[in-house]
Amino acid sequence: MEAAHAHAHDDHHHAPAGIGRYFTTTNHKDIGSMYMWFSLIMFFVGGFMALVIRAELFQPGIQIVNPDVFNQLTTIHALVMIFGAVMPAFVGYANWQIPLMVGASDMAFARMNNWSFWLMPPAAALLVGSFLVPGGAAGSGWTLYPPLSIQGGISVDMTILAVHIMGASSIMGSINIITTILNMRAPGMTLMRMPMFVWTWLITAYLLIAVMPVLAGAVTMLLTDRHFGTHFFNAAGGGDPTMFMHIFWFFGHPEVYIMILPAFGIISHIIPTFARKPLFGYASMVYATASIALLSFIVWGHHMFTVGMPAAGNLFFMYATMLIAVPTGVKVFNWIATLWKGSITFETPMLFAIGFVSLFTIGGFSGLVLAVTPVDITLHNTYYVVAHFHYVLFSGAIFSIMGGAYYWLPKWTGHMYDETLGKVHFWLTAISFNITFFPQHFLGLAGMPRRIPDYAPQFTEFNQISSIGAFLLGFSQLLFLYVVIKCIRGGVKAEAKAWEGAEGLEWTVPSPAPYHTFETPPAFH
Amino acid sequence: MNASLADRNALLARKLIIIACVMGCFGLALVPFYRQICEATGISQSRVVAQTASGSIDPTRDVTVEFVASNSNGLGWTFEALNPIVQVHPGVVTTVRYRVVNNTGRKVIAQAVPSYAPSLAAPYFKKLKCFCFDQQTFAPGEARDMQVVFVVEPDLPTDISRISLSYTFFDITAEAGGKG
Numbered sequence: 001m002e003a004a005h006a007h008a009h010d011d012h013h014h015a016p017a018g019i020g021r022y023f024t025t026t027n028h029k030d031i032g033s034m035y036m037w038f039s040l041i042m043f044f045v046g047g048f049m050a051l052v053i054r055a056e057l058f059q060p061g062i063q064i065v066n067p068d069v070f071n072q073l074t075t076i077h078a079l080v081m082i083f084g085a086v087m088p089a090f091v092g093y094a095n096w097q098i099p100l101m102v103g104a105s106d107m108a109f110a111r112m113n114n115w116s117f118w119l120m121p122p123a124a125a126l127l128v129g130s131f132l133v134p135g136g137a138a139g140s141g142w143t144l145y146p147p148l149s150i151q152g153g154i155s156v157d158m159t160i161l162a163v164h165i166m167g168a169s170s171i172m173g174s175i176n177i178i179t180t181i182l183n184m185r186a187p188g189m190t191l192m193r194m195p196m197f198v199w200t201w202l203i204t205a206y207l208l209i210a211v212m213p214v215l216a217g218a219v220t221m222l223l224t225d226r227h228f229g230t231h232f233f234n235a236a237g238g239g240d241p242t243m244f245m246h247i248f249w250f251f252g253h254p255e256v257y258i259m260i261l262p263a264f265g266i267i268s269h270i271i272p273t274f275a276r277k278p279l280f281g282y283a284s285m286v287y288a289t290a291s292i293a294l295l296s297f298i299v300w301g302h303h304m305f306t307v308g309m310p311a312a313g314n315l316f317f318m319y320a321t322m323l324i325a326v327p328t329g330v331k332v333f334n335w336i337a338t339l340w341k342g343s344i345t346f347e348t349p350m351l352f353a354i355g356f357v358s359l360f361t362i363g364g365f366s367g368l369v370l371a372v373t374p375v376d377i378t379l380h381n382t383y384y385v386v387a388h389f390h391y392v393l394f395s396g397a398i399f400s401i402m403g404g405a406y407y408w409l410p411k412w413t414g415h416m417y418d419e420t421l422g423k424v425h426f427w428l429t430a431i432s433f434n435i436t437f438f439p440q441h442f443l444g445l446a447g448m449p450r451r452i453p454d455y456a457p458q459f460t461e462f463n464q465i466s467s468i469g470a471f472l473l474g475f476s477q478l479l480f481l482y483v484v485i486k487c488i489r490g491g492v493k494a495e496a497k498a499w500e501g502a503e504g505l506e507w508t509v510p511s512p513a514p515y516h517t518f519e520t521p522p523a524f525h
Numbered sequence: 526m527n528a529s530l531a532d533r534n535a536l537l538a539r540k541l542i543i544i545a546c547v548m549g550c551f552g553l554a555l556v557p558f559y560r561q562i563c564e565a566t567g568i569s570q571s572r573v574v575a576q577t578a579s580g581s582i583d584p585t586r587d588v589t590v591e592f593v594a595s596n597s598n599g600l601g602w603t604f605e606a607l608n609p610i611v612q613v614h615p616g617v618v619t620t621v622r623y624r625v626v627n628n629t630g631r632k633v634i635a636q637a638v639p640s641y642a643p644s645l646a647a648p649y650f651k652k653l654k655c656f657c658f659d660q661q662t663f664a665p666g667e668a669r670d671m672q673v674v675f676v677v678e679p680d681l682p683t684d685i686s687r688i689s690l691s692y693t694f695f696d697i698t699a700e701a702g703g704k705g
Contacts, residue, residue, distance in 0.1 A: 108534045108538075109534065109538065147597070171545050174541070175538050175541045175542065175545075178537070178541060179534050179537045179538055179541070182537060183530060183533050183534055183537060184530070184534075209541055209544050209545050209548065210544070210548050211548070212545070212548075213545050213546070213548040213549030213552060214548055214549070214551065214552035214555075215552075216549060216552070217549055217552030217553050218552060221553075221556075229700065232556060235597075235638045235693065235695065236597065236636055236638065236695030236696075236697055237636075237697070237700070238638075240559075240563075243555075243556065243559045243560075246555065246559060247552060247555050247556075247559075250552075250555065251552075308642065308643060308644035308645070310566060310645060311645075
């Protein structure tokens, strides 16, 4: 083993040149960067679909796409954003940051890491390419509810296959992350002294391992219903479509925490850095994260208050859901307490972090409103729900991803990004985000249903405001792309510790981080 | 040191793979588990056998029963409820009729699947006779009226005053033919 290790070392002592290295690389930094770029590309692909949707909704009536294509766009927009943009971005962060933060030389299973990434592009090609097959892409909504997902054409099979592949990639990535965290920490770094981002990813990885196989089982049953004559969900043969909803949401609710827990981790690094104070209530943050993860397994029924569960079931899911507000509140108040009496500066990462805390809290609050069963029965499948989950996913997950990118870009590229452009990007994003999604609360309360390309004329004004905001929001993200490219190509040289208040092992290595770091475990105190 | 780290990593990975496999089995086990829950709580929608009424009649209450008819995707025929709304006293045996016209020009074997709203009413809605108990075979162009004989049990919770019963017809010609 010693000899093999030394040999592997010779081959990769310096970063290999040429584009071909990316196909075979086992370096966590290369793989992390590939995940990030993949995520950014998918973000623009999914964003393009969102803009087509918003263009269609600019006026009542059917103008740009027919209702079939509209359904396909909402379906694939969601799948691309969830599985193609948000999740790979966080896995990219995990690859780049976890070895640097725990003082490991690489991920535990470097070759499997390469495989995890290279499963993603074929899956994305299946998803996006399904628009080109006869009948168009899957139009059942991202939840793939039967009977629509049983009746659809070959594109549904492509979507199911894509979900299988991405699930396999996630499980492999999670095994890698858990093993790296549990076995490869620097001496002296006990579990309760790990950086918060590492903690949130450890818990997220366990969630992924627990629920991705359940999703795989659910979509496999869809596939056998479609092609092999089984009747799991096919009512004609005694199956029950409602059962799919239960199995799907047993996966689906932990999935939404998979998309937000790593965000909590990133924010828990940015806020202490720019408040120049240690994170308030570290231990309570850890326990809050674990509580949210455990509770996420018993709240799936709140997605299905209208399917006719017994009142006792509805009440159980309502109370369990409301309980999640407690650990989430602990986290929000800890961030605010970290800011309290700090010497705060407002660089771009901090702006995104504060934007996250304010806007994610609005999304959490509308989630609490939707948790109330009788209210949800009215608001179910309206734009209120759309507004809610975009507040937690865009101003939650995506804000943290962008804030984290600005925060660690100096470490990744060795250059400081353009602070002015970064701030412009933040303000454009934050303002246009609210123009886009805040009016959707009102549309939902007034009764506008989601996933329908047409609407009653009294909804026109708010839809037009929302569409204008969406285009502003979409095109603002091109500025982000420009800032990132500009930062890679040059800029003010970043120091090893790029931010005055930054703490952690990743700031002890030079900027840009060398191709190989922590070949010998660092001292941690 | 390196060898032992590799071993420890492999051991942990194996444990994690086992967790993933167990959760995969758990996902599949939800299928029988779900059926049992539905049977135990009486909200199962798959009850397609004749039931018997308890016999007592409650003339002081009126329950509105709505009958809905729909066809699954691609089944080209007419299917309608001839008595779409009826008022009944709980306990009174009532008969309603549905009409089917097979416009397809081919022989069709079809199965009707009932569904209740609110689903909590399902245990109190007893079907004594129903075309949904059996597969129905229709010759090309055949028109037929079919019966549902039902009774609403008097112990129906008092907050339920209106029950919808929806039948969906599914074309199972291919599968029924395949079984011989």
